[in-house]
Amino acid sequence: MEKKSYESQILHTAYTKEDAYHSLSMPVYNTAAYEFATAADMEAAFCGRVAEHTYSRISNPTVHYFEKRVQEVTGALSVTALNSGMAAISNTLLNVAGAGLNIVTSPHLFGNTYSFMVNTLRGFGVEIRFADLTKPEEAARMMDDKTCALFLEIITNPQMEVADLKALSAVCREAGVPLIADTTIIPFTAFSAKAHGVDIEVISSTKYISGGATGIGGLILDHGTFDWSRSPRLAEKAAVTGNQTAFTVRLKAEILRNLGTYMTPQVAYMETLGLETLDLRYRRQAATTLEVTQHLQELPQIVRVNYTGLKNNPYYALSCAQFGATPGAMFTMDLSSREACFNFLDRLRLIRRATNLFDNKSLALHPASTIFGTFTPEQRQSMDISQHTIRFSIGLESAEDILADITQALQ
Numbered sequence: 559m560e561k562k563s564y565e566s567q568i569l570h571t572a573y574t575k576e577d578a579y580h581s582l583s584m585p586v587y588n589t590a591a592y593e594f595a596t597a598a599d600m601e602a603a604f605c606g607r608v609a610e611h612t613y614s615r616i617s618n619p620t621v622h623y624f625e626k627r628v629q630e631v632t633g634a635l636s637v638t639a640l641n642s643g644m645a646a647i648s649n650t651l652l653n654v655a656g657a658g659l660n661i662v663t664s665p666h667l668f669g670n671t672y673s674f675m676v677n678t679l680r681g682f683g684v685e686i687r688f689a690d691l692t693k694p695e696e697a698a699r700m701m702d703d704k705t706c707a708l709f710l711e712i713i714t715n716p717q718m719e720v721a722d723l724k725a726l727s728a729v730c731r732e733a734g735v736p737l738i739a740d741t742t743i744i745p746f747t748a749f750s751a752k753a754h755g756v757d758i759e760v761i762s763s764t765k766y767i768s769g770g771a772t773g774i775g776g777l778i779l780d781h782g783t784f785d786w787s788r789s790p791r792l793a794e795k796a797a798v799t800g801n802q803t804a805f806t807v808r809l810k811a812e813i814l815r816n817l818g819t820y821m822t823p824q825v826a827y828m829e830t831l832g833l834e835t836l837d838l839r840y841r842r843q844a845a846t847t848l849e850v851t852q853h854l855q856e857l858p859q860i861v862r863v864n865y866t867g868l869k870n871n872p873y874y875a876l877s878c879a880q881f882g883a884t885p886g887a888m889f890t891m892d893l894s895s896r897e898a899c900f901n902f903l904d905r906l907r908l909i910r911r912a913t914n915l916f917d918n919k920s921l922a923l924h925p926a927s928t929i930f931g932t933f934t935p936e937q938r939q940s941m942d943i944s945q946h947t948i949r950f951s952i953g954l955e956s957a958e959d960i961l962a963d964i965t966q967a968l969q
């Protein structure tokens with residue numbers, strides 16, 4: 559198919575085999591296993607000589623169709639769907655890391671990503687090196703021949719820090735280290751990670767893609783841009799599979815199967831529907847967020863509004879260059895105290911008190927007492943988590959109604 563716009567292309571991906579009933583939507587194949595005509599056919603499928611489904615922990619037609627649609631619009635070398643964003647992150651890092659190797663990252667990470675690195679991976683002998691990733695030279699200094707990845711989030715949550723991806727990607731190229739980015743916060747309809755030098759993209763598809771918080775899911779996109787013969791963990795594999803494909807081959811043939819983290823067909827079906835409206839929802843939510851934050855800046859009760867699309871934000875220029883004028887639908891605001899934050903949340907009427915991001919409904923929470931509530935005060939401080947901050951995710955309501963709710967809750 560010739561290259562069309564996202565909206566057109568995403569709707570018209572054909573599925574591989576004809577359905578018995580010519581269903582216009584991809585059917586949901588709720589099956590664990592697949593039947594074969596002969597023992598020889600079975601052998602061919604199980605030994606990978608033909609691409610047939612055998613067992614749904616390994617592959618499933620409905621999930622594969624979801625992966626294929628994402629692959630068509632992103633041009634990724636491979637797309638792998640998993641049963642959560644955390645599964646995408648953990649499977650990716652387990653694929654490249656090993657005892658004695660190190661990962662360079664920022665202390666500004668999603669709470670469970672931080673915990674996975676510090677509590678889980680460290681226990682298996684992987685060293686975690688925290689750097690200030692707004693300083694690419696600091697990242698470069700921390701890398702050595704045992705560095706297996708540079709991991710970052712494109713806009714950190716909830717600090718809203720933006721890394722200069724082209725600068726960091728240059729550092730990574732020089733050192734022979736893959737750049738792995740969590741791009742959950744800006745969907746691939748609005749931001750090309752590959753064009754910014756990201757080798758492996760991980761996404762919590764629970765967020766924008768699921769189409770209104772319908773289920774938990776994750777994606778790994780391998781852009782085929784890294785030479786895995788330079789990877790301390792995958793060089794041996796690359797000698798067998800080829801330098802471009804070692805990551806994907808091991809991910810799909812070993813890591814995903816052994817950990818049992820493949821997406822389920824019901825979730826894949828709902829997330830496929832989500833893809834069809836993703837760009838529409840994203841553009842509306844992001845535009846509303848810019849409008850709401852511009853108004854909130856004027857209110858005296860708010861100490862600070864943190865959104866990288868605002869002109870006075872320290873990351874404004876970099877954010878515009880990387881993500882355009884409306885960088886996502888998440889922002890934070892600081893009030894005078896923790897009590898002011900709790901009172902504000904308790905008075906909300908339209909905006910829901912809930913975690914999650916990019917639901918169709920607007921959501922708010924106090925990160926320090928929820929997502930980061932079980933961390934020690936020292937950990938919270940090292941991650942720049944303030945007791946004065948409220949995080950918002952803006953939904954599809956009108957900007958007017960959202961502003962009215964925030965304004966009344968501040969009284």
Ligand SMILES: *Cc1c(COP(=O)(O)O)cnc(C)c1O
Nearest residue numbers: 642643644668740742762764775
């Ligand atoms: C939600 C989120 C995750 C984790 O995704 P789950 O689907 O909840 O496992 C990871 N990174 C970011 C930036 C997120 O917002």
